Each structure stands twice: as C-alpha cells, then as structure tokens.
Amino acid sequence: MGLSATDLNAGLDALAAREPAFAAALERVGYPAPRIRARGYATLLRTIVGQQVSVKAADAVWRKLEVLGDPTDPAVVAALDDDSLRACGFSRQKTGYARSLADEVTSGRLDLDNLPDDDEEAVAQLVRVKGIGRWSAEVYLLFAEGRPDIWPAGDLAVQIETGRILGLPERPSERLTRELAEAWRPHRGAAAIFTWHHYGAGADAAPV
Template sequence: MRELTEQSLVAGLDEAAGRCSAVARALQEVGYPALRRRPPGFPALLRAIVGQQLSVASAGAIWARLEDTVRPLTPAALLALDEAALRAAGLSRPKIRYARALAEECASGALDLERLADLADEEAIAALVAVSGIGRWTAEVYLLFALGRRDVLPAGDLALLSAAQRLYGLPERPQPAGLLDRAEPWRPWRGAVAHLLWRYFSTAGAAGAAGAGSGGAPV
C-alpha cells in the first residue's frame, strides 16, 4: 500500500492526467496541490469527527478550542472532561457522544489505530465505521490524510462533488456513485486527484458554484 508523498502526489496526478482529460484540464488550471498529511492517531481521527458537516473555517475554530481544552489530547484526558467543558469548546451534543465513543474504543483497545496501517483500505474503513459516529466520509478522510492512502476518494465530500460538477460541466452536483464512476480512470491515484479537486474547488469559480455552507479540504 504505497503512501502519498510530495513526489508520488505529482507522479500520480501526471499518470491520472494522462488517462483523463478532465484531470489534465484541472491540473493546467490550478497547478499541483500541496500534500495534506496529519500524524496518525487519536487526535487526527477526532479532528475528522469535529469536521463533519462543517466548513473548514468553522471546524478549524472548534478544533483550536478543543486543543486548548483537552490537554494532553488523549482518550483518557477527553473522557475526564464533563459535557459542559466540551460544549464550551464548541462541540455539539452529538459530537460529544461521538468523541467519547471514539475515546472509549481507543482507551479500551477495541479500536487499535496502529493496526490500521496493516489493513487494506476497505478493511480499515470497516474497522473505523464500527465506531459510533464514524461514517464512511470520516473513515476515508482519516485514511487519506493520516495514513496517506493514495487511492482513497471521499466521494461523499460536498466540495469534491461541487468541483466535479464544475469540472465536467454538469447541470447539477453529481451523487457520490456518479463521482466514483468518473473516478475509475484515476485508479490507483484517486486520493491524489482528490487533493487536486479540493484545490480546484477552492478557486473562486468553484466556490461560487458550490454555494454557501460548503467547505474545502477537510484538513
């Protein structure tokens, strides 16, 4: 399972662009994106939960407050805080439940985040979505940004769907299944192309087409 690096990101995008004219066009318009990585572990997965259904700016602000509140940022430290403290940091009640569920799974050893590195993509996703509050998008974001999985595509991400709508000139935003269909030529570099589409989305034209409330790359 080859990881994305700065070098392989460029090589992967070049390879995908050679098979897909839309990728080639996006690359010509916005250039190569920066590689986005987070150290794997509890904080990275918790951050993905915090970012669910939020804009990048909102998620970033809440995450900054949470980092100031939970010291050190470990499962045990989070579980030691009451709901009022976590609410003051900006977490909604559902996300407090999800954060605690994750902390409990990690603290008990039921979820071994280190073991995920040895699992295939779908096996790792299955292990993550077994935790309350973690859906496929959250699991895929963790695999892409914390583990650097090169072929993971969070197809349910609204920014990616909006970018695809603009790139392909579609009358409406595609469904995740539609994006996955179009992404077949990108294999095994769908994660690299996701980086490119987030960059493409962040341009003024794509952001305008996406509408209010959309974010950008989750981290």
C-alpha cells in the same frame, strides 16, 4: 502520514496522461499542496471537535481541552466527566462521540497503528466510532495514512469539481462520481485532493 508532494504529483501526472480533461485542469490551476495530518487518535478527535463549527471555534475547544490534560491521550477524555467536556465547548452529541472514540481506542478494539490494509475494511473499523461517518473515515485514511486510492465520492466539492473538470452539464450524484473515477484507480486519492484544489481556485478553474 498523508501523500507526499512527490507521490501526489506523480499520481496527478499519471491521471493527466490518461485523462485529457485532467491534463487541461492541471495546466489551469497547477499542482495542489499536500494535505497531511498526523496518524492516530488526536486527528480523529479533532475531526469530531471540528464537525459543524468554524476552525476558530474548534481551536478554542481544543485549547480548553489542553488545559485539562493531554488531548492526544484517549485516557484523558475517558477520565473527564460530561460537565468538564461541556465546559470545553463539547455539545451533548459530541461528548458522546468523544467518549466513543476514547473507548474504542483504550479498549484496543480500534488500533490506529494497525488498520487493515484493505481500504473498505479500514473504513468499516473507523465508522464503528460514533460520530465518524464514511466521509470522515475516508479523509482520515487519505490525509493521515496517505492511502493513494481513497475516493470520498460523497463529498460535495468532489462531486462538483469532478463534473466541472469533465465538462458535465450538472453535478454528478455520489454514485456517478464513484463510477466516473473507476478509470482513475489507483490514483483516486490524488484526484480527490486535486478536486478540492480545483474547487478552491473558483472561477479561475472554469474550462475555457
């Protein structure tokens, strides 16, 4: 499971103690709610279903899939033909992605209960699945496994809010966003969740 409220708040308190700009931002917008997803195949499949569509559309696809069987069981997707998946709302590309995920899990090549402890090695295993890029892998490790030092520097909102929190004149690049957060180890996961919270606060999060 993801970072608990207790762990999340403790991480942010540690960041605020070492980074005055973080302390000021935390005072402005408060603590974020935890972002927790279930560990395992279903969460990754939902990630694929939700790519480039609205939450409402993704929910509709998922409900149609549930009619055909238990979508938390990779054997169900593996057994469905392409026409059945397309009827649920899967595009041709997502059909391939869903099959790749099901195959990795059912074959045992991807064991979601025993991913490597090293974050980079865990990311490397996840991105072997077609349709799971680095961002999706990092978000899974943060939300579903609660790994405390995950830092999805490629996320646009993370870049924007890192710049805003630190008072930078423009949005930092992915490389600079990653470099800026080196000083926040081992609490970069809490920092990422806070940047999304700060982004959601909009104008109210602007430094004064």
